[in-house]
Amino acid sequence: MKYNEISHFSHPQHILKFEYLEVPFKCDGCKEVGIGSRYKCNLCDYDLHTHCALPSPSIVHPFYTKCSFQFLSRPPGDKPRFCNACEKDVAGFVYHCQSCGFDLHPCCAKLPMVLDDGEMKLYLYRKISASCDRCGRKGRSWSYRSACKKYNLHVACVKEMLVEGWHELCFGRGKYRKLENRIPSLKGTLQTHRHKSKGKMKKCCEVAGMALQFVVSAVLGDPTTIIAGVIGSMMSRA
Incomplete structure (x- = not known):
């Protein structure tokens, strides 16, 4: 496998390749918007933020020094959850602290200080x-x-x-998926x-x-x- 290619648990059927495109996309991992660097499956039009494609199993954050955030492929529990950084819904990949119940989108967790x-x-x-x-x-x-x-x-x-x-960033999936280009x-x-x-x-x-x-x-x-x-x-x- 080349250095710019990865296999990912969320899309095991195909290899994802690193690309840099100045076209917005919706990340199929965290369900949030992205632009620029990504790991992409061109066969399935499947995109991941680099933060979602290469997550850390666990992280700590300067704002929550007593917390340990674990990477999860889906929000825990059945109740709606929101990101403590941006206050938006958590619908996919997330960093979750079990002890305090805090959640962070992968991109929010990696926001530069x-x-x-x-x-x-x-x-x-x-x-x-x-x-x-x-x-x-x-x-x-x-x-x-x-x-x-x-x-x-x-x-x-x-x-x-x-x-x-x-x-309406995306409409449907596959060939029916519409993606705005700006x-x-x-x-x-x-x-x-x-x-x-x-x-x-x-x-x-x-x-x-x-x-x-x-x-x-x-x-x-x-x-x-x-x-x-x-x-x-x-x-x-x-």
């Missing part, structure tokens, strides 16, 4: 007291906050923005401070927009500047 493009740094927080630049509310889910503390984005809000602009427009989704001067407000929106690009790429499971650039170009064309 710092996003850094060389000019801007965004830090991941479990809770922040400042308002989110998307919803205007405090608290809620995990958030990314800029080093200057002026820009804040809930992980939950970023996911909602993707869903709002990209309903990230939804995110232009104009951030709140602006209208009391600022026109020049300062433009700069504020530009920086906040750049922050959004990096957070979106991280949430989709591939926090690279290449993906952020793709998203940015799509925003500019909207």
Whole structure:
């Protein structure tokens, strides 16, 4: 087997090959959206985030120092469960802590603690007291906050923005499956401070927009500047 190929318990009939495509997909493991790097079966149109294709049997997280999260192929129990990072439903692969009952999507569990493009740094927080630049509310889910503390984005809000602009990611399976080929427009989704001067407000929106690009790429499971650039170009064309 080649170094860029794997066999996976969730799709034992075929080999999955590593690919990098600037086309969004729905992960067949965790059921969440992804973009960029993936392991794919071209025969079945079966896709996995790299985090889902190559999971760690167990992990610890800086936000939950007393917890030990075990990788599970399906949510435990019969009751609906939600991710403690993004507050969205857990429908597939999950990291679960049996002692406390916490759950994390694989991509949420592997969210970088710092996003850094060389000019801007965004830090991941479990809770922040400042308002989110998307919803205007405090608290809620995990958030990314800029080093200057002026820009804040809930992980939950970023996911909602993707869903709002990209309903029905997949329709059916196999040859009937329809996959959109672009990230939804995110232009104009951030709140602006209208009391600022026109020049300062433009700069504020530009920086906040750049922050959004990096957070979106991280949430989709591939926090690279290449993906952020793709998203940015799509925003500019909207």
